Amino acid sequence: MLPLIDAQEISALRYSVRGPVFTPADPGFDAEVAAFNLSTRHTPDVVVGALDADDVAVAVAWAAQRSLSISVQATGHGATNAIQGGLLISTRRMQELEIDPLEMTVRVGAGVQWKAVVDAAGPLGLMGLHGSTTDVGVVGYTLGGGLPVMGRKYGFASDHVIAFELVTADGTQQRVTAGGDPRLFSLLRGGKGNLGIVTAMEFKLFLLGEFYAGGIYYPGGHARDVLTAFKAWAQSLPAEVSASLAFLRLPDLEMVPEPLRGQFVMHLRFAHQGTEFEGAELLRPMRECAPIAMDSVRPLPYSEVDSIHQDPDQPVPVREGGFMMERLDDDAVEALLELLGPGVESPLLLAELRLMGGELSTRPAGGDCIGPRDAAFSFFGAGLAVPPFAEALPGEFARIREALAPFSTGGSFVNLHGHFGDAADRARAWTPEAYDRLVEAKASLDPQNLFRHGHVVEPAVV
Secondary structure, eight states, X not given: OOOSSOHHHHHHHHHXXXXXXXOTXXXXXXXXXXXXXXXXXXXXXXXXXXXXXXXXXXXXXXXXXXXXXXXXXXXXXXXXXXXXXXXXXXXXXXXXXXXXXXXXXXXXXXXXXXXHHHHHHGXXXXXXXXXXXXXXXXXXXXHTTOOOTTHHHHOOGGGGEEEEEEEOTTSOEEXXXXXXXXXXXXXXXXXXXXXXXXXXXXXXXXXXXXEEEEEXXXXXXXXXXXXXXXXXXXXXXXXXXXXXXXXXXXXXXXXXOGGGTTOEEEEEEEEEESOHHHHHHHHHHHHXXXXXXXXXXXXXXXXXXXXXXXXXXXXXXXXXXXXXXXXXXXXXXXXXXXXXXXXXXOOOSEEEEEEOOGGGGSOOTTOOOOOGGGOSEEEEEEEEOSTTTTTTHHHHHHHHHHHTGGGBOSOOOGGGOBSOXXXXXXXXXXXXXXXXXXXXXXXXXXXXOOOOXXXXXXXXXX
């Protein structure tokens, strides 16, 4: 696609912002638009590497005057669908990070990754509500709700936001708080990127304390025993424990530990905020349910929190899909084993059941847009988008979703939805009530539908 913007207009944009501006003809364009998901290739007409909120506001106003679509990217971890055309604002240079240890709060710029927060907060005895990897951007993760490692104890990350700094579709900057604009504040908590670009965010931190966590790998041939034990065990866990169980078909690569390389295994992920004795007692049923290939659960330095889930820390080509489950009963266990168990040829590298409940079920004061409050588990799958798997993955996700439909809530979690389709498919990430509120707000805040890339809603026709 040829750019629709002439050189004079690009020059005007370059003179208006402090950060760099790239077109497809410029060196550095490919690096600027690159996503963590290597199977996604963005092709915007122009990119602004914003240095601050003023750059974002100027760039948004410039695009709005020309009726150009606007998208935003920091790390590109959420890049399931490619951006085509328009203006892309890259926020990765916006690295503001300031912690108030007395108030236990932090302010971050739009480009800050969770690892920076962990590194800064840990020595102060504090932690934030990051997810399974600290490699992702704080703001994008939180706008989708943010499902934390310790979410069952503290809730979703967006439940604890204090303020958003927002640029709306007309280029206006505003500070959004529960007291100042309760309607918009609630919509930004889980509403993803529908209503503007968040340039900074303030949120609460929590006391770190003792942490007992890690993973247990079981030979895949014992999948039935492990999954059956997990079903019963998960129902008994206190909110201080978060857990998930994954079917892993690991590649024969050097990055994979030797005992697991090229193997089908079950991977239990366990995190407990409390003493080693308490954690070990809670974990004992799962340590006794089947033979263990590797056990890394221990008193874990919080700087090593990424070792629990072992998510990739380098860009990879993947296709993902997810939905929420209302129960894990005997019939669901049988369905999962038929889909993913021993002897099954599946193109999925990972298929995960993540335990929900606890404080994840509690909606915060002032409301939000998070859909899966009533879910018992999250199902999420991912496969390498390379031959011969790439062609099989869309059909595999459809097959799994259909087979597990009797156990599904029908909804999804926006950050774990994966590749999205039409408006009806995207709407599954929110309750009907939240979706209607987003559509209504979109009509007033972004009537041109400029923010139409990514997992978004369309404005109501008025």
